[in-house]
Amino acid sequence: MATLRVEHLNKTFPAIERGSDATTAIDDLSFEIGGHVFVSVVGPSGCGKSTLLNIVSGIETATHGSVSVSEDGSPARLGYVFQEPRLLPWRTVMQNMLYVLEGEDVPDRARDYLRMVGLDDAGGKFPAQLSGGMQQRVGIARAFAVEPDLLLMDEPFSHLDAITARSLREQLQGIWTEAKKTVLFVTHDIAEAVQLSNRVLILAPGGRLFADLPIELPYPRKASDTEVAMAQAELLRRFEEMQEETDAARATDVAS
Amino acid sequence: MSSVPVARASRGGRPPSLVTRRRVRGIAGLVIGVGGFLLVWTLLSALIFGPFTLPPPSRIGSVMWEIVRSGQFIHHFVPTILRLAYGFGLALLIGFPVGYLMGTSRWWRAFFHDMTIVAGSIPGITYAVLALVVFGIKILGPILSVGLVSMPYVAINVAEGLDSVDHRLVQMSDAYGRRRASIVRNVLIPSVAPFAFAGVRLSFALAWKVEQLTEVFGSSSGVGFQIRHEFEDFSIPGMLAWVLLFVIFMILVERFVLAKLERYLFRWRLEDRP
Ligand SMILES: Nc1ncnc2c1ncn2[C@@H]1O[C@H](COP(=O)(O)OP(=O)(O)OP(=O)(O)O)[C@@H](O)[C@H]1O
Ligand SMILES: [Mg+2]
Numbered sequence: 001m002a003t004l005r006v007e008h009l010n011k012t013f014p015a016i017e018r019g020s021d022a023t024t025a026i027d028d029l030s031f032e033i034g035g036h037v038f039v040s041v042v043g044p045s046g047c048g049k050s051t052l053l054n055i056v057s058g059i060e061t062a063t064h065g066s067v068s069v070s071e072d073g074s075p076a077r078l079g080y081v082f083q084e085p086r087l088l089p090w091r092t093v094m095q096n097m098l099y100v101l102e103g104e105d106v107p108d109r110a111r112d113y114l115r116m117v118g119l120d121d122a123g124g125k126f127p128a129q130l131s132g133g134m135q136q137r138v139g140i141a142r143a144f145a146v147e148p149d150l151l152l153m154d155e156p157f158s159h160l161d162a163i164t165a166r167s168l169r170e171q172l173q174g175i176w177t178e179a180k181k182t183v184l185f186v187t188h189d190i191a192e193a194v195q196l197s198n199r200v201l202i203l204a205p206g207g208r209l210f211a212d213l214p215i216e217l218p219y220p221r222k223a224s225d226t227e228v229a230m231a232q233a234e235l236l237r238r239f240e241e242m243q244e245e246t247d248a249a250r251a252t253d254v255a256s
Numbered sequence: 257m258s259s260v261p262v263a264r265a266s267r268g269g270r271p272p273s274l275v276t277r278r279r280v281r282g283i284a285g286l287v288i289g290v291g292g293f294l295l296v297w298t299l300l301s302a303l304i305f306g307p308f309t310l311p312p313p314s315r316i317g318s319v320m321w322e323i324v325r326s327g328q329f330i331h332h333f334v335p336t337i338l339r340l341a342y343g344f345g346l347a348l349l350i351g352f353p354v355g356y357l358m359g360t361s362r363w364w365r366a367f368f369h370d371m372t373i374v375a376g377s378i379p380g381i382t383y384a385v386l387a388l389v390v391f392g393i394k395i396l397g398p399i400l401s402v403g404l405v406s407m408p409y410v411a412i413n414v415a416e417g418l419d420s421v422d423h424r425l426v427q428m429s430d431a432y433g434r435r436r437a438s439i440v441r442n443v444l445i446p447s448v449a450p451f452a453f454a455g456v457r458l459s460f461a462l463a464w465k466v467e468q469l470t471e472v473f474g475s476s477s478g479v480g481f482q483i484r485h486e487f488e489d490f491s492i493p494g495m496l497a498w499v500l501l502f503v504i505f506m507i508l509v510e511r512f513v514l515a516k517l518e519r520y521l522f523r524w525r526l527e528d529r530p
Binding site for chain 2: 058059078079084127
């Protein structure tokens with residue numbers, strides 16, 4: 001488990017062409033998460049969700065503000081499930097796992113986590129021989145296998161079919177409850193956010209934090225539970241509120 | 257490494273009929289191609305040029321057999337192949353670092369860009385003559401001409417390969433805290449390899465022609481030297497026999513060494529298009 005502290009974060013991508021505007025992907029974002037929590041970030045496409053994870057993971061640098069991840073004062077280990085599988089096509093599934101692992105009994109660990117996502121037999125295959133969903137599951141196994149303090153997940157189920165996604169969501173709850181990880185989970189699926197997380201951050205277009213809502217329901221949760229459905233409705237209402245607000249802001253922008 | 261059994265296992269998983277059918281089709285194509293070529297040759301020899309200007313395939317065949325049997329073949333092939341190999345080694349030795357610089361730094365790209373274009377578009381014969389004039393008849397001439405001709409292809413393709421590296425895989429490696437050396441080995445080199453290999457195959461086809469040319473102009477051994485020697489003796493069958501032997505040898509190298517190596521190295525890519 002780790003503590004993630006985001007303070008007054010801003011990320012602006014400079015304009016590539018002359019005459020076009022710079023893009024503000026994240027605007028003055030502050031929040032803190034820590035301990036055994038599952039935090040979802042929801043927001044419409046292009047509101048800076050992937051950018052946030054990239055900054056947290058160190059792939060990208062912040063324009064202003066700061067991000068710190070710590071595990072009892074020492075640097076935390078990160079796992080990252082990307083929006084796409086991002087496997088090395090020239091390495092087998094097993095070699096892909098071993099690429100990111102260090103330490104003792106590494107092959108055993110790799111095998112354990114491949115079994116967890118139901119791919120025990122796929123170790124010798126190349127990514128091109130797997131379906132898109134299977135590749136994504138390898139990406140998930142890889143992130144868990146490093147046994148991270150902070151696990152970043154960027155819409156990990158959005159490319160999967162509904163049946164696989166549902167079973168992986170249930171598995172994810174089980175693993176998270178057991179393995180006690182801090183998870184930062186990005187999605188644009190409100191139902192998914194409600195089912196999995198105990199806290200939801202809603203981002204508005206332009207990367208502003210619109211709402212920070214707790215979801216206090218016991219695990220494991222099913223998508224069909226009444227309480228889950230009610231929490232979903234509540235979240236959806238806040239989401240619509242946010243959209244109305246941004247639409248209104250845009251209208252006044254156009255008018256002026 | 258566990259990769260060899262992996263490749264076998266997956267090949268075994270494919271329906272065998274498809275593989276067999278492809279192989280049969282390949283062999284049929286080869287037979288028809290070679291057969292047609294020999295037929296046209298025979299007809300041209302008999303009907304248009306006459307057997308003295310253009311000897312029929314059978315005559316060339318027996319001369320070729322004589323060359324192989326007498327040991328002449330080995331005697332002249334070994335130096336030719338060695339020069340080719342050294343020249344090629346030289347091209348790789350220079351081409352890889354130059355390509356790396358071009359692929360990683362805008363400044364070096366600008367610096368080498370025009371040079372490689374110019375070097376690549378100069379006709380092979382110029383290199384042959386130049387190498388001979390500067391380095392003389394000794395062994396260095398052919399080696400250098402091969403090296404000069406191949407180097408730009410290797411460099412450009414390596415640079416191109418570095419351009420094509422999937423940035424997202426490098427990001428993934430960074431996110432998982434991989435070291436630079438590990439990223440080079442696991443991401444950069446495998447990304448560049450198909451391009452470098454294409455460059456090598458392309459320049460190989462060019463290199464051996466230039467090497468022959470250099471040997472024709474000035475050398476005291478090698479296949480090219482033999483071709484000139486036969487020419488000076490007005491022996492058309494001898495000349496054609498040497499040319500043909502060399503062509504067959506090169507086709508075999510292309511088909512069975514380079515193509516096989518490529519199939520093996522890039523099996524991860526071939527898997528998804530049987
Ligand atoms: N490398 C980049 N250069 C320029 N602009 C970028 C870059 N990466 C992202 N952006 C811009 O930043 C904004 C946020 O992008 P981001 O990928 O974080 O969105 P997202 O919330 O993950 O969207 P989605 O749900 O579609 O994945 C977008 O407007 C995008 O155009
Ligand atoms: Mg995204």
